[in-house]
Amino acid sequence: xxxxxxxxxxxxxxxxxxxxxxxxxxxDVSAALGGEVGRPLVGLHGxxxxxxxxxxxxxxxxxxxxxxxxxxMAAEVRRILGHGWAIDGWADHNVSEAVYLRDPEGNGIEIYxxxxxxxxxxxxxxxxxxxxxxDVEGLLMAxxxxxxxxxxxxxxGHIHLRVxxxxxxxxxxxxxxxxDVTTRRYPGALFLGAGxxxxxxxxxxxxPRAHRPRSDGSLGLMxxxxxxxxxxxxxxxxxxxxxxxxxxPDQHGVRIAGE
Numbered sequence: 001x002x003x004x005x006x007x008x009x010x011x012x013x014x015x016x017x018x019x020x021x022x023x024x025x026x027x028d029v030s031a032a033l034g035g036e037v038g039r040p041l042v043g044l045h046g047x048x049x050x051x052x053x054x055x056x057x058x059x060x061x062x063x064x065x066x067x068x069x070x071x072x073m074a075a076e077v078r079r080i081l082g083h084g085w086a087i088d089g090w091a092d093h094n095v096s097e098a099v100y101l102r103d104p105e106g107n108g109i110e111i112y113x114x115x116x117x118x119x120x121x122x123x124x125x126x127x128x129x130x131x132x133x134x135d136v137e138g139l140l141m142a143x144x145x146x147x148x149x150x151x152x153x154x155x156x157g158h159i160h161l162r163v164x165x166x167x168x169x170x171x172x173x174x175x176x177x178x179x180d181v182t183t184r185r186y187p188g189a190l191f192l193g194a195g196x197x198x199x200x201x202x203x204x205x206x207x208p209r210a211h212r213p214r215s216d217g218s219l220g221l222m223x224x225x226x227x228x229x230x231x232x233x234x235x236x237x238x239x240x241x242x243x244x245x246x247x248x249p250d251q252h253g254v255r256i257a258g259e
Contacts (some may be wrong), residue, residue, distance in 0.1 A: 001042045001063050001156060002222040002253070005105050008046040014104050015042065018083045019065075019144060020076070020150040033149050041065070042156075045222065053218040058162050058210040058223035058250035061202070062100065062108030066157025073097065073113035074143035075151065080111070082146045090134035095120050095127065097134055107220060112157065113143045120198065126183040127198055129191065158193075159201040159224050162210045163253065166190050168249035169203040176246075177226070177254075200226070213251035224251025234258060 005011050012031040021033040023156040024040050029047025032040040036246040042063075053059050067073035077099055080087070089100040098112040162232050163169045172188060173179045173248065179192035182199055188206050191199040214220065228234055238244060245255045 001159070001223050003042065003044055003060075003105075003107060004050050004219050004222050005044050005046055006050060006219060007105070008044045008142070011044055011103060018080060018085050019109075020079055020147055022149070027234075031219040034151060035154055037152075038155075038220050039227075041154070048217075049136050050217055050219050053214060053220050054212065055208055056211045057214050057218065058164055058212070058252070059214050059218075060107055061112045061160040061204060063156060063221075063224075064110035064112055064158045064160065065100075066155050067111065067113045067151055068153035070097065070113045070139070071142045072147070072151035073099075074139050074141070075113060075145060075147035076111055078140065078143060078146040090136055091129065092132040092134045094130045094132070097139060105219065108160075110160070114157075114198075117196065123185070127191075129183050129185065129198060156224075158200050158202060160204070161221075161248075161250065163203045163205060163250050164194060164210045164213065165249075166203060167207060172248050173201050173203070177256075178233070208248070213249070215251070221252060223255060225257045227257050227259050229259045231258065 004235055008029065008031050012023050012026060015033050016023055021029055024034050031044045033042040034040040061158055066187060067076060081100065085101060087099055087101055091098045092255040096112045096114045098110050101109050103109060173192050179194055179201060181190065182193050183191045189202060189204040191202045193199040238256055244257060245253050248254055
């Protein structure tokens with residue numbers, strides 16, 4: 001995930017203190033954040049004047065950090081609550097349990113843990129995903145202590161985007177990139193994934209509706225990486241492109257990277 005931000009240092013400190021991220025690299029204009037090992041998960045970029053995104057512009061709905069298990073999620077939530085940071089919402093999605101919040105610059109964040117795929121259900125050919133009340137007490141009982149750092153094994157599980165229209169998003173992420181449509185059961189939203197996963201990318205046209213693509217100079221999501229192990233796929237989807245990056249219909253950069 002790559003975000004344009006107004007205060008690289010201040011936001012890096014927040015991800016470090018509240019969420020437990022390691023600051024893997026930092027200079028005057030950028031910072032790379034992640035766990036103790038593995039790829040960085042978030043890049044923060046400053047260094048030039050930027051403006052707040054218009055309220056009707058496409059952009060990030062939330063970036064979702066997948067915890068390795070329910071106990072790790074409970075420990076991470078205890079860490080967030082221990083710092084007095086506000087939780088925006090709690091949800092049981094049937095396939096997962098999720099907590100929602102925002103960083104100090106307003107970027108949406110989901111902290112979640114998956115249920116085992118063998119208990120996921122389908123209905124009329126679509127994966128059954130719900131937004132039901134979360135058993136918060138039951139979740140917190142899964143860990144008695146706050147996470148000392150970001151739980152080992154945390155990854156970016158999916159990204160959820162505000163888009164101007166679902167049709168062009170479907171053409172790009174399904175027809176061009178080959179992600180499977182996993183469910184259309186949410187009005188005004190589209191969920192897509194690979195390898196049987198519930199979703200790696202989601203798009204919505206929920207209110208307030210986006211009517212324009214993101215602009216290059218706006219704060220918020222700049223681009224994200226999809227890690228794909230298939231080299232032949234990467235060569236095919238990037239044929240004729242300069243480098244490993246594409247641009248989706250709403251002007252989010254999408255880098256197709258190898259694992």
